[in-house]
Amino acid sequence: MKLYDSLRAPNPRRVRWFLAEKGVDDIEIVDIDLLKGAHKQKSFLDRAGAANVPVLELDDGLALTESIAICRYLESLYPEPNMFGRDAREAAVIEMWTRRVELGLANPLMLSVRHTHPALAVLENQIPAVAENHRGAADRALQALDVRLTDRDFIAADRITLADIILVCAIDFARLVRFRLPEDMGGLRRWYAAMSARPAAKAGVTA
Amino acid sequence: MKLYDSLRAPNPRRVRWFLAEKGVDDIEIVDIDLLKGAHKQKSFLDRAGAANVPVLELDDGLALTESIAICRYLESLYPEPNMFGRDAREAAVIEMWTRRVELGLANPLMLSVRHTHPALAVLENQIPAVAENHRGAADRALQALDVRLTDRDFIAADRITLADIILVCAIDFARLVRFRLPEDMGGLRRWYAAMSARPAAKAGVTA
Numbered sequence: 001m002k003l004y005d006s007l008r009a010p011n012p013r014r015v016r017w018f019l020a021e022k023g024v025d026d027i028e029i030v031d032i033d034l035l036k037g038a039h040k041q042k043s044f045l046d047r048a049g050a051a052n053v054p055v056l057e058l059d060d061g062l063a064l065t066e067s068i069a070i071c072r073y074l075e076s077l078y079p080e081p082n083m084f085g086r087d088a089r090e091a092a093v094i095e096m097w098t099r100r101v102e103l104g105l106a107n108p109l110m111l112s113v114r115h116t117h118p119a120l121a122v123l124e125n126q127i128p129a130v131a132e133n134h135r136g137a138a139d140r141a142l143q144a145l146d147v148r149l150t151d152r153d154f155i156a157a158d159r160i161t162l163a164d165i166i167l168v169c170a171i172d173f174a175r176l177v178r179f180r181l182p183e184d185m186g187g188l189r190r191w192y193a194a195m196s197a198r199p200a201a202k203a204g205v206t207a
Numbered sequence: 208m209k210l211y212d213s214l215r216a217p218n219p220r221r222v223r224w225f226l227a228e229k230g231v232d233d234i235e236i237v238d239i240d241l242l243k244g245a246h247k248q249k250s251f252l253d254r255a256g257a258a259n260v261p262v263l264e265l266d267d268g269l270a271l272t273e274s275i276a277i278c279r280y281l282e283s284l285y286p287e288p289n290m291f292g293r294d295a296r297e298a299a300v301i302e303m304w305t306r307r308v309e310l311g312l313a314n315p316l317m318l319s320v321r322h323t324h325p326a327l328a329v330l331e332n333q334i335p336a337v338a339e340n341h342r343g344a345a346d347r348a349l350q351a352l353d354v355r356l357t358d359r360d361f362i363a364a365d366r367i368t369l370a371d372i373i374l375v376c377a378i379d380f381a382r383l384v385r386f387r388l389p390e391d392m393g394g395l396r397r398w399y400a401a402m403s404a405r406p407a408a409k410a411g412v413t414a
Contacts, residue, residue, distance in 0.1 A: 050307075050351075062296065069302035076295035088283035089269065095276035100257070103314070129336040144257075 002028045004048065004055040009034055010110055010173035011067040012054040013203075017165045018071045020200035022078045035122060068098070071162060083162050090157060097148075097156035097163040104141035106170035108134040109179070116177050142181075142188065149187035153194065160198075168195040209235045211255065211262040216241055217317055217380035218274040219261040220410075224372045225278045227407035229285045242329060275305070278369060290369050297364065304355075304363035304370040311348035313377035315341040316386070323384050349388075349395065356394030360401065367405075375402040 005012045019027065032038045032053050039051045048055040048063045056064045056073065064070050075084050085091025114124040115131035145167065148155060156163040171181065171192060181189050195201065212219045226234065239245045239260050246258045255262040255270045263271045263280065271277050282291050292298025321331040322338035352374065355362060363370040378388065378399060388396050402408065 058296070062300070064299050064303055066303045066306040069299050069306060072302060073295055073299035088280055089265070092271050092276050092280035093269070095279060096271055096273045099273040099276060107310070107314075127336055127340055129334055130340045133334055133337045 001059055002030055002057040004030045004032050004044075004053050004057065006032045006034050006039075006053045009053055010106075010169050011052075013169045013172075014067045014165055015054045015056075015070055015074075016203040017169065017200045018074065018083065018162070019078075020203035021081060021083065021160065021165075021198075022074075024074070024078050035119070037122075068102075068162065068166075081159065083160070083165075085157075085161075094156040094161045094163060098161070098166055100141070101145065101155065101163050101167045101170070105138050105145065106166050108141070109138040109170050109174045112138060113174055113177050113179075142185065146185040146188040149191045151187075153191070155191075160195075164191075164195060168192065168201070208266055209237055209264040211237045211239050211251075211260050211264070213239045213241050213246075213260045216260055217313075217376050218259075220376045220379075221274045221372055222261045222263075222277055222281070223410040224376065224407045225281065225290065225369070226285075227410035228288060228290065228367065228372075228405075229281075231281070231285050242326070244329075275309075275369065275373075288366065290367070290372075292364075292368075301363040301368045301370060305368070305373055307348070308352065308362065308370050308374045308377070312345050312352065313373055315348070316345040316377050316381050319345060320381055320384050320386075349392065353392040353395040356398045358394075360398070362398075367402075371398075371402060375399065375408070 038044060039053055045051060050065050052065045054067055054070055056070045064073060072084060085094045112131045112134040114120050115126045154160055154164050181192055245251060246260060257272050259272045261274055261277055263277045271280060279291060292301045319338045319341040321327050322333045361367055361371050388399055
């Protein structure tokens with residue numbers, strides 16, 4: 001099994017954090033330099049089937065893209081600690097919150113960064129109105145998440161789950177455009193400090 | 208168990224189609240009129256926790272939102288025919304394609320409709336540049352899906368799965384803005400004709 005990774009992109013970090021929480025450190029990592037377009041070269045596309053990272057290549061040659069599909073597959077190989085739910089009801093609650101975080105916050109925030117940061121102009125035809133629209137959606141989602149975290153340690157369960165990992169990776173990626181959690185979001189700020197103090201926060205982070 | 212539904216919105220139709228494929232017809236349906244703002248009224252918000260449909264309310268009072276989390280939970284209750292994968296490897300492939308369809312095509316196409324259709328101005332601060340940007344992303348995803356369907360009957364497996372349902376619901380919703388599959392997309396058009404001929408295509412569709 002091989003993991004095609006990129007240290008500065010937001011989605012590969014989800015998988016690195018997920019593996020670090022599970023104590024898995026024996027998967028071969030191949031770094032892909034996105035700003036140099038390594039993900040668009042034929043040798044990579046032939047293998048991965050899409051110009052994306054992360055990609056998990058299985059020993060039988062199957063290339064899996066999509067960070068959340070990769071994490072769910074890895075959960076089947078490394079079930080503990082559980083990140084996706086112990087039964088169908090808990091799994092549904094975790095998936096619901098993971099999706100609220102991803103669709104409501106992480107994706108809009110990431111798109112607002114892509115449409116704003118000068119270094120990412122090589123990846124995106126940047127449009128200010130699009131950046132602003134996504135940023136507005138992200139701000140509304142942040143408020144709802146701050147309410148959710150008022151009296152909870154984690155978003156979806158009594159322990160860290162995939163939903164927390166998706167959220168913290170989104171917030172850290174947005175620091176590229178000097179994003180900071182607002183002072184009055186006490187629930188989110190307390191949760192963020194605790195997440196940032198976990199050993200997994202350092203997985204593959206060099207700066 | 209109760210399903211809060213809305214006949215004209217795209218995401219509730221995913222759940223109706225999913226249930227129809229499984230032959231489930233004994234879940235109580237409650238219709239929510241989005242254009243009249245029924246999803247923003249306090250009685251609904253107190254129950255559902257978010258201004259969204261669909262919502263699946265379990266008998267213990269838990270309200271699940273997010274169509275895909277709802278479908279996965281329903282799969283645990285009604286496992287056949289299988290829509291999410293029979294083992295971890297197949298489930299990963301299905302989730303990968305479901306996400307490519309949803310994030311690459313369905314969400315951008317839905318947002319382009321929301322930012323374009325006059326009747327949806329009550330739901331969205333419509334911005335032409337945002338509509339155009341999403342539509343461009345959707346068009347690129349359509350091309351990739353057409354290639355995928357060149358010599359396949361279904362997107363992710365040898366049978367219909369969630370990925371097919373998400374795609375067909377997205378295409379049909381975009382008909383609101385007169386979207387049609389391009390003539391030269393033979394793979395997608397053949398697949399679309401076959402999907403539209405399934406009995407489940409009519410689940411809850413009145414027009």
